[in-house]
Amino acid sequence: MTTTIEEIDNFDSKAYLDMELLRFSTAGSVDDGKSTLIGRLLYDSKSIFQDQMDAIEAASAKRGEEYVNLALLTDGLRAEREQGITIDVAYRYFSTPKRKFIIADTPGHIQYTRNMVTGASTANLAIILVDARKGIIEQTYRHSYIASLLQIPHIIVCINKMDLVEWDEKTFNRIVNDYKAFASKLDIKDVHFLPISALAGDNVVNRSENMDWYQGPTLMYLLETIHIGSDLNHIDARFPVQYVIRPMKNEYHDFRGYAGRIAGGVFRVGDKVKALPSGFSSKIKSIVTMDGDLQEAFAPQSVTITLEDEIDISRGDMLVRENNMPQVEQEFDVMLCWMNEKKMVPRGKYILRHTSRECKCIVKETKYKLNINTLQRLEDDLELGLNDIGRVTIRTTVPLFFDSYRKNRNTGSIILVDESTNETVAAGMIV
Amino acid sequence: MIDYHLNHLKELEAESIYVLREVAAQFENPCLLFSGGKDSIVVLHLALKAFYPASVPFTLLHVDTGHNFQEALDYRDNLVKKHGLRLLVASVQEAIDKGLVREEKGYSASRNALQTIPLLEAIEKNKFDCAMGGARRDEEKARAKERFFSHRDEFGQWDPKNQRPELWNIFNGRKHVGEHFRVFPISNWTEMDVWQYIYQEQIEMPSLYFSHKRKVFERDGVWYAASEFIQNKPTEVIEERVVRFRTVGDITCTGAVFSEASTLEDIIQEVAASRTTERGTRADDKRSEAAMEDRKKAGYF
Ligand SMILES: Nc1nc2c(ncn2[C@@H]2O[C@H](COP(=O)(O)OP(=O)(O)O)[C@@H](O)[C@H]2O)c(=O)[nH]1
Ligand SMILES: [Mg+2]
Numbered sequence: 001m002t003t004t005i006e007e008i009d010n011f012d013s014k015a016y017l018d019m020e021l022l023r024f025s026t027a028g029s030v031d032d033g034k035s036t037l038i039g040r041l042l043y044d045s046k047s048i049f050q051d052q053m054d055a056i057e058a059a060s061a062k063r064g065e066e067y068v069n070l071a072l073l074t075d076g077l078r079a080e081r082e083q084g085i086t087i088d089v090a091y092r093y094f095s096t097p098k099r100k101f102i103i104a105d106t107p108g109h110i111q112y113t114r115n116m117v118t119g120a121s122t123a124n125l126a127i128i129l130v131d132a133r134k135g136i137i138e139q140t141y142r143h144s145y146i147a148s149l150l151q152i153p154h155i156i157v158c159i160n161k162m163d164l165v166e167w168d169e170k171t172f173n174r175i176v177n178d179y180k181a182f183a184s185k186l187d188i189k190d191v192h193f194l195p196i197s198a199l200a201g202d203n204v205v206n207r208s209e210n211m212d213w214y215q216g217p218t219l220m221y222l223l224e225t226i227h228i229g230s231d232l233n234h235i236d237a238r239f240p241v242q243y244v245i246r247p248m249k250n251e252y253h254d255f256r257g258y259a260g261r262i263a264g265g266v267f268r269v270g271d272k273v274k275a276l277p278s279g280f281s282s283k284i285k286s287i288v289t290m291d292g293d294l295q296e297a298f299a300p301q302s303v304t305i306t307l308e309d310e311i312d313i314s315r316g317d318m319l320v321r322e323n324n325m326p327q328v329e330q331e332f333d334v335m336l337c338w339m340n341e342k343k344m345v346p347r348g349k350y351i352l353r354h355t356s357r358e359c360k361c362i363v364k365e366t367k368y369k370l371n372i373n374t375l376q377r378l379e380d381d382l383e384l385g386l387n388d389i390g391r392v393t394i395r396t397t398v399p400l401f402f403d404s405y406r407k408n409r410n411t412g413s414i415i416l417v418d419e420s421t422n423e424t425v426a427a428g429m430i431v
Numbered sequence: 432m433i434d435y436h437l438n439h440l441k442e443l444e445a446e447s448i449y450v451l452r453e454v455a456a457q458f459e460n461p462c463l464l465f466s467g468g469k470d471s472i473v474v475l476h477l478a479l480k481a482f483y484p485a486s487v488p489f490t491l492l493h494v495d496t497g498h499n500f501q502e503a504l505d506y507r508d509n510l511v512k513k514h515g516l517r518l519l520v521a522s523v524q525e526a527i528d529k530g531l532v533r534e535e536k537g538y539s540a541s542r543n544a545l546q547t548i549p550l551l552e553a554i555e556k557n558k559f560d561c562a563m564g565g566a567r568r569d570e571e572k573a574r575a576k577e578r579f580f581s582h583r584d585e586f587g588q589w590d591p592k593n594q595r596p597e598l599w600n601i602f603n604g605r606k607h608v609g610e611h612f613r614v615f616p617i618s619n620w621t622e623m624d625v626w627q628y629i630y631q632e633q634i635e636m637p638s639l640y641f642s643h644k645r646k647v648f649e650r651d652g653v654w655y656a657a658s659e660f661i662q663n664k665p666t667e668v669i670e671e672r673v674v675r676f677r678t679v680g681d682i683t684c685t686g687a688v689f690s691e692a693s694t695l696e697d698i699i700q701e702v703a704a705s706r707t708t709e710r711g712t713r714a715d716d717k718r719s720e721a722a723m724e725d726r727k728k729a730g731y732f
Contacts, residue, residue, distance in 0.1 A: 017631055021439035088576050088594065093569045093621045100439040102619055114596055121598040229434045243452045247485035255484060261449040261600070266435065290483035298435040302448035302481070315456050339596045353601050356456070413599045422605040424595045 028129030237265030470565030
C-alpha cells in the first residue's frame with residue numbers, strides 16, 4: 001500500500017486553500033444515466049479510489065453484471081443495492097483545482113419526492129437529466145418544479161444519450177424548446193442546456209468530437225465557473241441567535257456574546273441593530289472569533305456578536321438592522337411538502353422550527369394541493385399525504401421574524417415536527 | 432459591490448461550528464467522542480472556536496479498546512490538560528472483565544466491534560443525550576447516507592430506512608426519554624479537507640501521523656504495527672520500516688502506509704496522490720460489503 005508521490009501533477013496546496021464550495025443535486029428518472037454521469041465526474045476528476053473501484057468491481061461481478069456498475073458507488077445501503085435503486089439521498093464529494101463539490105444524489109421516483117426536496121434544500125445548482133430519445137417527460141416537469149420551488153439558483157439541463165440519437169442537433173434543439181416553453185411558467189433564474197453522453201463522456205469533462213454544432217461549455221467547465229457569489233442574500237441583515245456565550249472566567253467576567261450563523265446580509269462593528277422580539281436597540285460592540293475580532297461579518301459566517309448595551313436576548317431571538325426589518329407575523333402562507341406516512345391532520349397542531357426558533361403552530365387552512373406533474377392546482381382534494389405539496393396557512397403561538405423564501409432561503413424556511421413522534425413531518429417555504 | 436464569499440474551508444468551518452452550537456443549545460448533556468484520531472481532533476478544535484471565549488460545554492468520551500498507540504494516549508492527555516477539558520474513558524477491557532462482551536479469538540481478533548457495548552453503557556450511565564463524532568460522509572458508503580443529527584432509539588440503534596429528513600440547516604433533535612442522538616459536525620468534510628484545515632490552522636497532531644520508523648508486519652496486504660496485542664502467525668515476519676498512519680484507531684486493525692511524509696505539507700501531497708481511501712487501511716471494514724452499515728445499526732459510532 002505504497003503511495004507514490006510521482007503521481008501528483010503539481011498539486012498546489014495553497015491554491016487548494018482558496019477553493020469555492022458548490023453544492024449541487026442531480027435529478028432524473030430511472031435509467032436516464034444519473035449514476036453514470038456522477039461516476040464519470042468522479043472518475044474523470046480522479047475522485048474514485050482504487051479500493052472503491054475494486055470493491056464495486058467485485059460487487060458487480062458477484063451480482064452477475066457484465067459492466068462495472070458505477071451506481072454501486074452511490075447506492076450505499078444494503079436495501080438499495082439489493083433492489084438496484086436509490087432510496088435515500090447520498091452525498092458524494094469531489095474536487096477539481098477550482099472548486100470543491102458536494103453532490104446530493106437523489107432518487108427520481110415520485111415516491112421519493114421528499115428526498116429530492118431534501119437534496120435540493122441546500123443546493124446551489126441542480127443537474128436535470130433528460131434522455132435524448134424520450135425528450136421532456138412528466139418526471140422532468142416534477143424535477144424542475146421542485147428545483148424552482150426550492151429556489152435552486154442555477155439549473156443545468158443535460159440532454160443525455162446523444163450517442164443514441166446520432167448526435168442530432170435538431171433533436172437537441174427540439175428538447176430545449178420544449179423545456180423553455182414549460183419552464184417559462186416556473187420561477188427559474190438561470191438555466192443552461194448541454195448535449196452530452198455520460199457513457200462516452202462527450203461534453204462532460206471533455207469537449208465532444210461528435211457534436212461540432214455545439215459551441216457551448218462542457219458540464220465540468222460550467223460547474224467550475226458558474227458564478228455563485230451572489231446566491232446568498234447579502235443585503236438584508238439577519239442574525240438568528242443560536243446560543244448565548246457567557247464564559248465563567250474572571251478575565252471575561254462581563255462578557256455576554258450572541259453566537260450564531262449570519263442568515264443574511266452583512267453586520268459591521270458600530271451598526272445600529274434591533275433585537276427581535278423585544279424591539280430594543282443597541283450597537284454592535286464587537287464581532288468575536290477565536291482567530292481575532294472582525295470588523296464585519298456576512299452570511300454564512302458563524303460568529304459571536306457583543307452589543308454596547310445589556311439587553312435581554314436569548315436563543316430564538318434575531319438581530320436585524322433598524323432600517324431593514326423582516327416580516328413579524330403570527331399567520332402566513334407556506335408551500336408545504338409533506339414528508340411523513342401519517343397524513344397531515346387538517347387544523348392539526350405541530351411544532352414549528354424556523355431558524356433557531358421553536359414554537360407550536362396550527363395548520364389553519366389548506367388552500368390547494370398541487371399536482372406536481374402538471375402543476376395543476378387541486379382545490380377539491382386538499383388532503384396532504386406523503387410526498388404531496390400544497391399551499392397552507394399556518395398560525396403560530398408566537399410571532400416569527402421571517403422573509404419570503406424567495407428573498408432568503410435561511411429565514412424563509414420552516415419544518416414541522418410531530419409532537420407525539422418527534423419526527424420531522426413537513427418542510428415549508430414561506431410564500 | 433463587494434463580492435462576499437468564503438473559501439470552502441471557511442464555509443465548512445462555519446457549517447460545523449453552527450452544528451456544534453445547535454448541539455449545545457438542543458441537548459442537556461452532550462458528549463464528544465474523542466479517539467485521538469485526526470477527525471476528532473478537528474472536531475475538538477472547531478468546538479474550541481464555537482464557544483470561544485467560553486470553555487467547551489461538552490464532556491469528552493474516549494471509548495478505549497485497551498489496544499492503543501501510546502502516542503495517541505499521550506496526545507489525548509496533553510490536550511485535555513491544555514484546554515481544561517473533562518474526559519471520561521469507557522473501557523472495552525472492563526466490559527470484557529464484567530462479561531458484558533466476549534473477546535474475539537484468533538489471529539484476526541479485533542476489539543473494534545466490541546466498542547459498541549461500552550459506548551452505549553457510558554451513554555446510559557452518564558445520561559448523555561447526544562454523542563458527537565468525527566465521522567465523515569466520504570469515508571464509507573453507509574456513512575454517505577448519514578444525517579448530521581442522527582436519531583438512535585432506546586437501544587442505541589440506527590434505522591437507516593427511517594431517517595428523519597434533514598432540510599436546509601434546521602436540525603431536529605427532539606426525542607423521547609431514553610433515546611439519544613449521534614451528531615456528526617464534519618459530515619461534509621473529506622480526508623483532504625481535514626488535512627488542509629489542520630495545515631491552515633496549524634493544529635498540533637500526534638506523531639503517529641508523520642513518517643517514523645516502526646516494527647511492522649504484513650497480513651492480507653495490509654501492514655500493521657507489531658504489538659503485544661496482536662498474535663502473529665508463524666509466517667509473519669516483523670520488520671522495521673518507515674511508515675505513518677492515515678487513521679488512528681485500535682492498534683490491531685489500523686494499517687500503516689510506507690511513507691516519507693514528515694510535514695503537514697508532505698501529507699497533503701500524499702493524500703492528493705493517493706489511490707486508496709483511508710478506510711482501505713482498516714481491517715474492520717473489509718469483513719463484508721455491509722460491515723459498516725451493520726455495525727452502525729447496532730449502535731456503533
Ligand atoms: N448509450 C448510452 N447509454 C447510457 C448513457 N448514459 C447512461 N447510459 C446507460 O443507461 C443505463 C442507465 O444508466 P444509470 O446511470 O444507471 O441511470 P440512473 O438510473 O439514472 O442512475 C445504463 O445501462 C447506462 O450504461 C449514454 O450517454 N449513452
Ligand atoms: Mg442511479
